[in-house]
Amino acid sequence: MSSVKDWAAPTPISENRSGLIGKGVNRYEGRLKVTGTAPFAYEVEAPSPPAYGVLIPASIARGVVTSADVSQAKSAPGVLLVWSPDTVPAQGERGARINPRSQRGSNPALAARVEHFGQHVGFVVADTLENAKAAAALVRFTYDSVPADLIFEDCLDKAEDPEGEEDVRIGDFEAAYAKAPVRLDASYVSPLQNHAQMEPCATTAWWDGDQVTVHTSIQMVKGGQHTLAETLMIPSTQVRLLTRYIGGGFGGKGQSYDDLTLAALAARELGQPVKVAYTRQQMFQATIHRPAVQMRVRLGAQADGRLDAFALEAVTHCRREAPFTEHAANFARSLYAAPNRLTGHRLVKLDIPAAGAMRAPGEASGMLSLECAMDELAEQLGLDPIELRLRNEPETDPETGKPFSTRQLVRCMTEGAQRFGWDRRNPKPGQVRDGRWLVGLGMAAAIRGNFLLPAKAGVRIDADGTLTLRQGMTDIGTGTYTILAQITAETLGVPLSQVKVELGDSDFPPAPGSGGQFGAATAGSAAFAAGMNLRRALAELATGDPNSPLYGDDPELVTFGGGNIAVDNRAEPLDVLVARAAPEGVYVEGSITPAADARDYSQHTYGAHFAEVGVDPDTGEVRLRRMFGVFAAGRILNAKTAMSQITGGMIWGVGTALHEYNAVDPRYGSFIAQDLAGYHVPAHADIANLSAMFLDEVDDKANPMGIKGVGELGIAGAGAAIANAVYNACGARIRDYPLTPEKVLAALP
Amino acid sequence: MKTSFTLNGQAESLDLDPRTTLLDALREQIGLKGSKKGCDHGQCGACTVLVNGRRINACLSLAVTHDGDEITTIEGLAKDETLHPVQAAFLAQDAFQCGYCTPGQICSTVGMLQEAADGWASLVTADLTADTVLTDEEIRERMSGNLCRCSAYPQILAAIRTAGGLA
Numbered sequence: 039m040s041s042v043k044d045w046a047a048p049t050p051i052s053e054n055r056s057g058l059i060g061k062g063v064n065r066y067e068g069r070l071k072v073t074g075t076a077p078f079a080y081e082v083e084a085p086s087p088p089a090y091g092v093l094i095p096a097s098i099a100r101g102v103v104t105s106a107d108v109s110q111a112k113s114a115p116g117v118l119l120v121w122s123p124d125t126v127p128a129q130g131e132r133g134a135r136i137n138p139r140s141q142r143g144s145n146p147a148l149a150a151r152v153e154h155f156g157q158h159v160g161f162v163v164a165d166t167l168e169n170a171k172a173a174a175a176l177v178r179f180t181y182d183s184v185p186a187d188l189i190f191e192d193c194l195d196k197a198e199d200p201e202g203e204e205d206v207r208i209g210d211f212e213a214a215y216a217k218a219p220v221r222l223d224a225s226y227v228s229p230l231q232n233h234a235q236m237e238p239c240a241t242t243a244w245w246d247g248d249q250v251t252v253h254t255s256i257q258m259v260k261g262g263q264h265t266l267a268e269t270l271m272i273p274s275t276q277v278r279l280l281t282r283y284i285g286g287g288f289g290g291k292g293q294s295y296d297d298l299t300l301a302a303l304a305a306r307e308l309g310q311p312v313k314v315a316y317t318r319q320q321m322f323q324a325t326i327h328r329p330a331v332q333m334r335v336r337l338g339a340q341a342d343g344r345l346d347a348f349a350l351e352a353v354t355h356c357r358r359e360a361p362f363t364e365h366a367a368n369f370a371r372s373l374y375a376a377p378n379r380l381t382g383h384r385l386v387k388l389d390i391p392a393a394g395a396m397r398a399p400g401e402a403s404g405m406l407s408l409e410c411a412m413d414e415l416a417e418q419l420g421l422d423p424i425e426l427r428l429r430n431e432p433e434t435d436p437e438t439g440k441p442f443s444t445r446q447l448v449r450c451m452t453e454g455a456q457r458f459g460w461d462r463r464n465p466k467p468g469q470v471r472d473g474r475w476l477v478g479l480g481m482a483a484a485i486r487g488n489f490l491l492p493a494k495a496g497v498r499i500d501a502d503g504t505l506t507l508r509q510g511m512t513d514i515g516t517g518t519y520t521i522l523a524q525i526t527a528e529t530l531g532v533p534l535s536q537v538k539v540e541l542g543d544s545d546f547p548p549a550p551g552s553g554g555q556f557g558a559a560t561a562g563s564a565a566f567a568a569g570m571n572l573r574r575a576l577a578e579l580a581t582g583d584p585n586s587p588l589y590g591d592d593p594e595l596v597t598f599g600g601g602n603i604a605v606d607n608r609a610e611p612l613d614v615l616v617a618r619a620a621p622e623g624v625y626v627e628g629s630i631t632p633a634a635d636a637r638d639y640s641q642h643t644y645g646a647h648f649a650e651v652g653v654d655p656d657t658g659e660v661r662l663r664r665m666f667g668v669f670a671a672g673r674i675l676n677a678k679t680a681m682s683q684i685t686g687g688m689i690w691g692v693g694t695a696l697h698e699y700n701a702v703d704p705r706y707g708s709f710i711a712q713d714l715a716g717y718h719v720p721a722h723a724d725i726a727n728l729s730a731m732f733l734d735e736v737d738d739k740a741n742p743m744g745i746k747g748v749g750e751l752g753i754a755g756a757g758a759a760i761a762n763a764v765y766n767a768c769g770a771r772i773r774d775y776p777l778t779p780e781k782v783l784a785a786l787p
Numbered sequence: 788m789k790t791s792f793t794l795n796g797q798a799e800s801l802d803l804d805p806r807t808t809l810l811d812a813l814r815e816q817i818g819l820k821g822s823k824k825g826c827d828h829g830q831c832g833a834c835t836v837l838v839n840g841r842r843i844n845a846c847l848s849l850a851v852t853h854d855g856d857e858i859t860t861i862e863g864l865a866k867d868e869t870l871h872p873v874q875a876a877f878l879a880q881d882a883f884q885c886g887y888c889t890p891g892q893i894c895s896t897v898g899m900l901q902e903a904a905d906g907w908a909s910l911v912t913a914d915l916t917a918d919t920v921l922t923d924e925e926i927r928e929r930m931s932g933n934l935c936r937c938s939a940y941p942q943i944l945a946a947i948r949t950a951g952g953l954a
Binding site: 062064065067068069070071072073074075076077078080081166167168169172233234235236237238283284285286287288315317318514515516517678679681682683685686687688689690713714715719720721722723724725726728729 | 830888934
């Protein structure tokens with residue numbers, strides 16, 4: 039196993055001779071996306087015309103399907119197949135190794151046992167989409183319902199410890215809190231939210247003998263492949279899963295759903311390609327969501343603002359059969375210094391769709407509490423909110439005592455304050471007017487963990503000099519294609535135009551996929567390792583080839599640049615070398631594993647958000663007027679795509695603060711909002727004057743390239759900055775997100 | 788039902804199920820899959836196409852009602868290898884991430900710029916008698932029928948300013 043010490047040495051990435059690292063080059067696949075020619079899963083050309091599958095949801099929350107009348111549907115025009123719980127083909131149990139935290143061990147599609155409203159219990163395939171939809175409406179189910187736990191707030195007395203987890207205690211929180219001269223005890227609610235990716239889940243599947251090929255929209259290639267193989271009871275080698283373009287994931291496509299299972303089963307049954315897409319309503323009812331979280335924050339401080347006691351306790355929910363904990367308190371373990379600390383989680387099991395990971399799980403909801411509590415405490419102490427945070431800035435990780443790999447939180451706050459004009463904030467709420475609007479400023483800190491997972495990548499060079507990087511990795515809009523091309527080009531010293539990137543294929547060297555903002559570091563480090571291995575292979579090839587000007591040179595002295603391989607002033611173009619010495623091309627693989635001593639460091643990305651809002655005191659409407667963020671997230675690979683990731687995250691924070699929530703209908707267990715009119719994600723008019731910047735940083739404890747993730751940092755704390763700005767604008771302190779007009783009106787002083 | 792229209796400059800004749808939406812006709816019958824299905828309810832704008840120069844949600848329109856119409860989709864904007872200025876601006880400004888809403892955003896932009904050129908007002912237009920000026924606020928308002936969950940709005944705004952000569 040490698041050591042972080044190995045990662046400090048100069049590399050082609052740190053030397054960045056052609057300047058591709060960090061450059062804001064256009065997206066690799068951008069042309070396909072702006073011309074509408076990037077084929078998403080439902081759009082892939084199948085070897086023969088596909089049939090159309092439509093899923094039928096259950097209309098009860100909990101119970102059993104007792105009968106399914108499919109007779110009318112079966113005789114409807116164009117219908118090829120109708121399945122219900124009693125006729126769906128046998129499926130293998132899904133193995134526990136696939137995402138065991140969010141997907142229960144055994145979960146056949148079209149199960150008779152209904153565990154939530156909207157669980158699919160019927161499936162129709164027909165020659166056209168119209169015929170399939172019409173036939174699906176003809177299937178009649180009867181159920182035996184049993185009582186269900188549906189409403190989080192009504193079931194809090196059933197909260198239990200998440201399995202295998204205990205509260206984390208440092209010092210004696212209760213005693214220190216009781217003695218603290220200044221105390222704050224406040225509870226916050228982050229509601230249930232939906233991913234609302236623009237592309238609904240979809241699969242196109244076909245068989246060739248005993249081999250199945252599936253194009254599906256999923257963030258994790260290997261997870262989807264193994265899950266399907268287990269379901270179909272065939273070896274994974276007989277499943278080829280492709281996911282080349284994914285219309286948004288945000289954690290919601292970290293696992294596969296019934297579209298994958300049933301498309302593959304039906305294509306086998308019918309002997310023709312089948313494609314299945316979720317409706318928008320099914321995206322709400324039959325995928326995962328971010329669970330609601332109730333958070334109690336207690337802060338005990340000295341008069342100068344130094345925290346003696348800190349507690350964040352979170353209660354959240356999951357589906358009864360699919361344990362998942364939204365770890366809303368974890369981020370706080372590394373954020374502020376305080377000698378006496380308590381953090382922990384409780385879990386309520388409900389009979390609603392499964393909770394799961396959604397962009398920055400933990401931080402996204404958790405920071406909505408503590409970062410507002412700090413604002414409240416600052417006011418109580420008569421301190422500026424930034425000053426309060428500066429006084430509680432730890433020198434080492436406040437719980438483990440480990441050194442930080444890098445930590446520029448203070449600079450994020452001070453630099454942001456200066457650029458945003460924080461000194462113009464009037465600490466007294468409700469003092470600034472602009473016409474009918476009450477105007478306020480707010481800020482919040484951001485922290486999000488950084489991770490590195492094992493991954494592989496393959497790279498080949500062909501006789502024409504083209505480099506092709508292949509990896510079982512995904513690009514969910516994050517920019518993976520682009521940064522992998524940049525890494526490969528810079529590592530081998532070739533122009534970007536000479537590099538191809540192929541992703542999203544289970545036949546390629548495996549990578550963990552997109553999630554947890556580990557994608558760039560993980561996939562990128564493997565691509566870098568593959569590139570370095572190719573350098574070595576080409577150096578050996580050239581120095582061992584009597585026809586090369588490098589013949590007899592020490593391979594260690596070989597350099598790459600400008601498309602050439604060289605030692606001193608002896609050089610030849612890579613395509614000339616490969617065409618002559620290895621005309622069939624050279625292919626190598628590379629891999630990355632976390633360093634053994636990486637855990638000796640507390641490793642995070644940081645930021646600070648600043649927001650200006652207007653509040654209409656007559657309607658309670660809140661409008662974002664401007665927002666700015668400063669972030670430190672290691673070396674930035676692509677200024678353009680990284681910025682898009684960060685500002686996208688910040689906008690999610692705006693939605694979190696002002697718009698997004700879903701509720702469960704207590705009568706049926708369905709979600710109240712089931713479409714994009716009822717569930718309001720930020721629209722263009724909601725977002726004004728929003729921008730961000732990155733601080734220079736290289737984290738040589740993170741991975742060989744010193745990079746970190748940026749996909750989730752932007753949402754962490756963003757909503758709290760908005761809520762704090764709302765308070766500053768009008769004096770309404772609302773601890774129940776989102777800050778919708780009726781709550782603002784009720785809370786106005 | 789027999790239906791004929793002009794699609795991206797080419798005559799198209801189809802025998803359509805009357806239940807088929809324009810979006811499904813484009814994607815499933817004709818094979819132009821650039822127009823996207825995000826919600827099928829006219830709420831997200833991913834299916835936006837231009838009909839007789841005006842932007843519509845193709846998912847809310849039955850294909851058979853378009854007999855004789857001139858329809859332009861994302862596939863009809865580029866001229867051979869040359870991107871339409873709006874497409875080029877979206878690429879240069881990184882005005883998309885996953886790319887699923889992008890064809891709709893781009894078609895919507897093309898339609899919106901024409902509406903503004905034709906003097907159409909919007910909800911945020913203060914003076915209905917004055918010439919239409921595409922301020923940032925006007926652009927944001929006029930583009931709010933096209934959702935982008937990746938939230939590329941600042942970049943989309945920059946792209947529209949560039950393409951519309953407003954930068």
